[in-house]
Amino acid sequence: MEKRELEKLESVELEEVRQSRDLPSPATAAQQPRNRARFSAATIIPVWIVLSSGVIIYNNYLYNTVNFKYPVFLVTWHLTFAAIGTRILQRTTHLLDGAKDVPVSKDMFFRSILPIGLLFSGSLILSNTAYLYLSVAYIQMLKAFTPVAILLITWATRISEPSRKLLLIVLMISSGVAVTSKGERFFSWIGFIIQAGGVGFEATRLVLIQILLHGLKMDPLVSLHLYAPVCALINLCVIPFTEGMEPFRVVWGSIIGSYSHAMSAVSGEVASNATVSIVGEEATPHITPFLLLTNALLAFLLNIAAVFLVGAGSGLVLTLAGVLKDVLLVAGSVVIWGGQVGTLQALGYSIALCGLVMFKMSGGK
Numbered sequence: 001m002e003k004r005e006l007e008k009l010e011s012v013e014l015e016e017v018r019q020s021r022d023l024p025s026p027a028t029a030a031q032q033p034r035n036r037a038r039f040s041a042a043t044i045i046p047v048w049i050v051l052s053s054g055v056i057i058y059n060n061y062l063y064n065t066v067n068f069k070y071p072v073f074l075v076t077w078h079l080t081f082a083a084i085g086t087r088i089l090q091r092t093t094h095l096l097d098g099a100k101d102v103p104v105s106k107d108m109f110f111r112s113i114l115p116i117g118l119l120f121s122g123s124l125i126l127s128n129t130a131y132l133y134l135s136v137a138y139i140q141m142l143k144a145f146t147p148v149a150i151l152l153i154t155w156a157t158r159i160s161e162p163s164r165k166l167l168l169i170v171l172m173i174s175s176g177v178a179v180t181s182k183g184e185r186f187f188s189w190i191g192f193i194i195q196a197g198g199v200g201f202e203a204t205r206l207v208l209i210q211i212l213l214h215g216l217k218m219d220p221l222v223s224l225h226l227y228a229p230v231c232a233l234i235n236l237c238v239i240p241f242t243e244g245m246e247p248f249r250v251v252w253g254s255i256i257g258s259y260s261h262a263m264s265a266v267s268g269e270v271a272s273n274a275t276v277s278i279v280g281e282e283a284t285p286h287i288t289p290f291l292l293l294t295n296a297l298l299a300f301l302l303n304i305a306a307v308f309l310v311g312a313g314s315g316l317v318l319t320l321a322g323v324l325k326d327v328l329l330v331a332g333s334v335v336i337w338g339g340q341v342g343t344l345q346a347l348g349y350s351i352a353l354c355g356l357v358m359f360k361m362s363g364g365k
Contacts, residue, residue: 041317044308049325051302053332056136058295060333063131067285071128072239073247074295079124079232081296082303086225095307098222112212117230119205124231125238126198133191136333137341140326141180142195144352147359148173149203159207165362169355176352183344220306254287319360323353 062068090096104113130139148170154160181187218226239247309318330349334341341349 041321044305045317045321048302048305048309049321049328051298051305052325053329055299055302056140056329057332057336058298059128060131060136060337062287062291062295063128066287066291068247068250068287069132069285070243070247070250071132072125072235072242073251075121075124075128076232076235076239077292078296078299079228079235082224082300083228083232085300086221086228089221090225095221095304096225098217098219099225102216102218102222102226104226113226113230116205116208116212117227118234119201119208120227121231121234121238123198123201123205125235125242126194126201130191130195130198133188134195135184135186136337137330138180138184138186138345139195140330140333141345141349141352142177142192143199144173144326144349144356145177145196146199146203147356149199150206151359153203153207157207159211165358169359169362172355172358173352176348176350176355179348180345180352181348183342183348185340185342220303224303250285251287251292254285255289319357322360323357326353 059074062074063071068074086096090099127139134142151160151162151166151170155162181192330341
């Protein structure tokens with residue numbers, strides 16, 4: 001009797017071992033290729049550079065050329081568009097299949113998603129507000145300080161220990177940004193503090209992701225799928241205290257004006273005041289539905305391109321692509337808006353970029 005029970009037990013254990021071998025491990029399952037098209041680095045990197053630079057230039061155009069100085073509203077619109085767009089993609093494509101590997105419970109939401117979402121909102125709001133005070137070129141140069149902020153946070157919280165190599169990187173980037181700031185001709189303390197706050201929020205967010213979401217594999221589109229609705233709601237709560245109802249009135253007035261102008265054009269009539277109203281001596285910004293839609297669509301396409309960018313090349317290739325994008329964006333902003341980058345700024349930015357490349361290649365170690 002005992003012999004038969006022993007044989008049954010052995011057969012059950014063998015079956016369990018056989019079944020366990022047939023199932024992939026969690027890590028393997030997360031790394032299984034999705035039904036997703038692949039692009040070579042030579043194809044996707046130029047597309048990513050164009051989209052990434054295009055979003056920044058387009059936003060700056062709305063803020064300082066169209067005079068739509070409502071960055072919190074614009075960021076909220078981007079996030080709302082992204083929240084809707086990712087859910088459409090989830091139902092119609094395989095781009096968001098990775099969301100199935102990220103179980104979101106109530107505990108995970110309040111412990112991880114919400115605090116990271118708060119930091120993400122703060123980073124987006126502050127970094128976009130900085131464009132009202134600083135040039136595009138100078139803001140890109142200040143963003144090079146992000147790795148230093150990350151290292152300082154990890155050292156202060158004892159997550160990692162400083163080393164000679166990392167101290168050299170901190171010194172290089174810090175001195176480079178300091179020289180760049182010294183050479184900025186149109187320096188604004190308000191803009192500098194706002195951008196520094198944005199860098200601080202972003203660095204804290206990245207450190208918190210490593211702590212709270214360790215082991216979870218999320219590409220940029222899956223992250224956007226999770227965080228966009230949370231950040232949009234957070235921003236909606238912030239708008240009344242920062243910009244009030246004015247951006248909504250401007251957008252609604254522009255939509256009505258565009259509709260009236262279109263109707264007048266169809267009927268052949270001439271509308272004398274269909275597009276712009278005057279407040280004092282300054283024209284009210286005319287932000288058309290076309291500008292809002294194309295601006296949000298460009299930002300959304302950037303996140304899709306980022307999905308294909310991951311895995312398209314080695315870490316060195318992607319790092320150099322990011323540096324090339326920043327350099328082209330600085331040069332492009334000078335050409336488009338007629339800004340000036342002096343020799344001192346170019347020298348400081350070159351030093352900071354060298355430190356940035358060293359940080360990326362060291363893996364933060």
